[in-house]
Amino acid sequence: KFPEETLRRIVDEATGLFIQKGYENTSIQDIIDRLGGLSKGAIYHHFKSKEEIFQAVCRKIGEENIAYFDKIRDDDKLSGLEKLRQMVASFYANPGNLALFSLSSKIMQDPKFLMDQVYEIFNLSVPFYVQPVVEQGVADGSIKTAYPKELAESLLILTNIWLNPLIAKSAPEEMRRKLEFLSLLLKDAGADIISDDTIQKYVEFCNNHII
Amino acid sequence: KFPEETLRRIVDEATGLFIQKGYENTSIQDIIDRLGGLSKGAIYHHFKSKEEIFQAVCRKIGEENIAYFDKIRDDDKLSGLEKLRQMVASFYANPGNLALFSLSSKIMQDPKFLMDQVYEIFNLSVPFYVQPVVEQGVADGSIKTAYPKELAESLLILTNIWLNPLIAKSAPEEMRRKLEFLSLLLKDAGADIISDDTIQKYVEFCNNHII
DNA sequence: TAAATAGATACCGACGGTCGGTATCAAAAG
DNA sequence: CTTTTGATACCGACCGTCGGTATCTATTTA
Numbered sequence: 001k002f003p004e005e006t007l008r009r010i011v012d013e014a015t016g017l018f019i020q021k022g023y024e025n026t027s028i029q030d031i032i033d034r035l036g037g038l039s040k041g042a043i044y045h046h047f048k049s050k051e052e053i054f055q056a057v058c059r060k061i062g063e064e065n066i067a068y069f070d071k072i073r074d075d076d077k078l079s080g081l082e083k084l085r086q087m088v089a090s091f092y093a094n095p096g097n098l099a100l101f102s103l104s105s106k107i108m109q110d111p112k113f114l115m116d117q118v119y120e121i122f123n124l125s126v127p128f129y130v131q132p133v134v135e136q137g138v139a140d141g142s143i144k145t146a147y148p149k150e151l152a153e154s155l156l157i158l159t160n161i162w163l164n165p166l167i168a169k170s171a172p173e174e175m176r177r178k179l180e181f182l183s184l185l186l187k188d189a190g191a192d193i194i195s196d197d198t199i200q201k202y203v204e205f206c207n208n209h210i211i
Numbered sequence: 212k213f214p215e216e217t218l219r220r221i222v223d224e225a226t227g228l229f230i231q232k233g234y235e236n237t238s239i240q241d242i243i244d245r246l247g248g249l250s251k252g253a254i255y256h257h258f259k260s261k262e263e264i265f266q267a268v269c270r271k272i273g274e275e276n277i278a279y280f281d282k283i284r285d286d287d288k289l290s291g292l293e294k295l296r297q298m299v300a301s302f303y304a305n306p307g308n309l310a311l312f313s314l315s316s317k318i319m320q321d322p323k324f325l326m327d328q329v330y331e332i333f334n335l336s337v338p339f340y341v342q343p344v345v346e347q348g349v350a351d352g353s354i355k356t357a358y359p360k361e362l363a364e365s366l367l368i369l370t371n372i373w374l375n376p377l378i379a380k381s382a383p384e385e386m387r388r389k390l391e392f393l394s395l396l397l398k399d400a401g402a403d404i405i406s407d408d409t410i411q412k413y414v415e416f417c418n419n420h421i422i
Numbered sequence: 423t424a425a426a427t428a429g430a431t432a433c434c435g436a437c438g439g440t441c442g443g444t445a446t447c448a449a450a451a452g
Numbered sequence: 453c454t455t456t457t458g459a460t461a462c463c464g465a466c467c468g469t470c471g472g473t474a475t476c477t478a479t480t481t482a
Contacts, residue, residue, distance in 0.1 A: 003432065027466060039434045044468065046432085111322030114329065118372070122379055150392035153379075154369055161329070162368045168333055181361035188399030214457070238441060250459045251443090257457090261442065426481070434473075444463075451456070 007046050009035060015057045019103055022110045023054055058116045062124070064096035069129045080137020084193050087130065088159060092205035101166070101209045108166035117164075121156045130156060137191070144190035151189060158182060163202075165210045176203050218257050220246060226268045230311075233321040234265055269327045273335070275307035280340045291348020295404050298341065299370060303416035312377070312420045319377035328375075332367045341367060348402070355401035362400060369393060374413075376421045387414050 013034040017026040028050060032040055047053045072078070072086045091097060100107070107113045130152040137143030145151050161167055163178060170178060179202055183194035224245040228237040239261060243251055258264045283289070283297045302308060311318070318324045341363040348354030356362050372378055374389060381389060390413055394405035 006432080028468085029466075040436095040468085041434045041470090042432070045434095048468090050467070111326040115322040115325055118325065118378065147388060147392040147395075150389055153389075154373055154392070154396070157368060157373045158365055161372065162365055167329065168364075177358060178361055178364075181358040181365070184358075185365070185396060185400055189396055217457085239443085240441075252460075253458045255443070259443090424482085426479100428477100428479080430475105430477080432473100432475070434471105436470095438469080439467095441466085442464095444461105446459100446461080448459080449457085452454085 003046075006038070006042065009038075010043060010046060010053065011056045011060055014053050015060065018054065018057055018110070018113075019100075019105045019107050022106065023112045024110075054112060058113070058120075061100065062120055065090070065094065066124075066129075068094045068096065069125070073129055073133055079140050079142040080133050080135070081142035081191065081193070083133045084130070084137065084143070084155075084191060085195070085198070087133065088155075088193055089198055089201070091159070091163075092201050098209060105166065108164060114167065117160060121153070121160060125156055125160075126152045134191070151191060155186070155191075155193075165206050170206075172203055172207055175206055179203065214257070217249070217253065220249075221254060221257060221264065222267045222271055225264050226271060229265065229268055229321075229324075230318050233317060234323045235321075265323060269324070269331075272311065273331060276301070276305065277335075277340075279305045279307065280336070284340055284344055290351050290353040291344050291346070292353035292402065292404070294344045295341070295348065295354070295366075295402060296406070296409070298344070299366075299404055300409055300412070302370070302374075303412050309420060317377075319375060325378065328371060332364070332371060336367055336371075337363045345402070362402060366397070366402075366404075376417050381417075383414055383418055386417055390414065 010031065014026070014031050017030055017034065020026075021030075028040060028043060031043065031053070032038060035042075043053075047056070068090050069087060072083050072090075075083065078086070086093070108117070126149070131149050134143060134145070134148040134152050138145060138148055143151075159182075163175075163182070165175070176199060179194060179199040183199065186193045221242065225237070225242050228241055228245065231237075232241075239251060239254065242254065242264075243249060246253075254264075258267070279301050280298060283294050283301075286294065289297070297304070319328070337360070342360050345354060345356070345359040345363045349356060349359055354362075370393075374386075374393070376386070387410060390405060390410040394410065397404045
C-alpha cells in the first residue's frame with residue numbers, strides 16, 4: 001500500500017542489524033524476522049540483492065552527514081577556512097554521529113563498511129564538499145596551499161580513518177596527541193583548521209560516546 | 212608425505228585465486244580444483260576455516276615486505292631518517308611489490324584485504340618497524356618531532372592507503388602532485404623523507420606496473 | 423457516472439543450488 | 453597402537469529465483 005514505507009522499514013531494520021552484527025553475519029532471514037510479517041519475496045521485490053540493501057544502508061548513513069555538509073558548504077557568511085573547521089568539528093557537533101557511535105557499534109570493523117568509507121571519501125566528500133571549500137579558502141585568502149585537492153584528500157583520510165575511534169581505537173591521551181599532531185601538520189600546510197577547543201571537544205566526545 | 216609442502220601449495224594456490232577473483236568470489240572448491248587431486252578433507256585438515264586460509268595468505272604477502280623492513284631497521288650504518296627514506300622507497304625498490312602489483316590485481320578493491328592492510332599498519336608496521344625508526348631518528352637528530360608515534364602512523368596511513376595506486380587510482384600527474392604535497396607536509400613535520408628522486412621513481416613505477 | 427477490464431505494482435513462500443564446514447573412514451607414518 | 457594425512461559423503465545455512473496472488477491505477481465501455 002505504501003511502498004516507500006516498506007522500503008524505509010527494510011533499510012532501517014537492515015541498518016540496525018548490519019551495525020549490530022556486521023554484513024556477513026546478517027542473513028536475509030534475520031531481516032525478514034525483524035520486519036514482522038514481511039516476506040522474502042517482498043524484500044527481493046524492492047532490492048535485487050543483499051548487496052543492494054547494503055548500499056542503501058550506506059547511502060542512508062551517509063546522507064545524514066551530507067545534509068550537514070551541505071549547509072556548511074553553502075553558507076555564504078563563512079570563509080573557506082571557517083567551513084573546513086566546521087566540517088572537521090562535525091564529528092562531535094553533528095547529532096547524527098551520536099546515534100551512530102553510541103551504538104558501541106563494530107561497524108567500522110566490518111570490511112565492507114570500511115571500504116565504503118574510503119570510496120565515499122574519494123568520490124563524494126572530497127570532490128563535492130571538501131575540495132570546493134578548500135579552493136574557496138585559497139581564493140579568499142584564509143587557506144594557503146598550492147595543493148587544494150591533495151590537502152582535502154589527505155585531511156579526510158586522516159580524520160575519517162586514522163582519527164576514527166571505531167577503526168583505530170585510542171586511549172584519550174593518545175587521541176589528544178593525534179589531534180595535536182594533526183593540528184600542527186595542518187597549520188604548517190597552510191590551513192589552521194584544528195583549534196585547541198576543537199581538540200578538547202573531540203577528545204571529550206570520544207570519552208563520552210565510544211566504548 | 213610432505214605436509215608442509217601440501218600446506219605451501221594450498222596457500223600458494225589460494226593466494227593466486229584471491230588476487231585474481233577476490234576473497235568472496237573464491238570458493239573452497241576453486242582451491243581444490245587448482246590443487247589437482249587434493250581433497251576438501253586435506254584442506255580442512257590443515258586449516259580450520261576459509262578465513263584462516265585468508266590470514267595465511269595475508270601473512271605470506273606481508274612477510275615479503277617485512278623481510279625487507281627488517282633489513283632496513285637493523286642496519287647499523289643508517290640514520291633514522293635514512294631508514295625511513297628507504298622504507299618509503301621500498302614501494303618501488305622492493306622486488307616483492309612488483310609481483311604483487313603487476314598482476315593487475317584487484318586485491319585492494321577487496322574489502323577484506325583493505326581491512327588487513329589497515330590492521331597491519333596499526334599492529335605490525337608501526338609498532339615494530341616505523342615507530343622505532345622514527346624514535347631513532349629523533350635520538351640521532353635526523354628527525355625533529357615531538358610526536359614519533361603519530362608521525363609514523365599518519366605516514367603509513369597516507370602512503371599505504373592514499374598513495375596506494377590499487378586503492379586510490381591516480382593519473383601520473385595526480386600521483387606526482389600527491390607526492391609533492393606529502394613531501395612538503397613531512398618536511399614541515401620535521402622529517403624530510405621524500406626527495407625529488409623518490410617522487411620521480413615512485414611515479415615511474417606506477418606508470419610501468421599499474422594498469 | 424459507474425462498472426468492467428487490463429496492466430502494473432506489491433507481496434508471498436516454497437524451492438534450487440552453492441558453499442562453508444563436519445563426520446566418518448582409510449591408509450600411511452612413527 | 454597412536455598420530456598424522458587425506459578422501460568421501462553429507463549437513464545445514466544461506467542467497468536468490470520463480471510461479472503465483474492480492475492490490476492499486478488507469479483506461480475503456482456501458
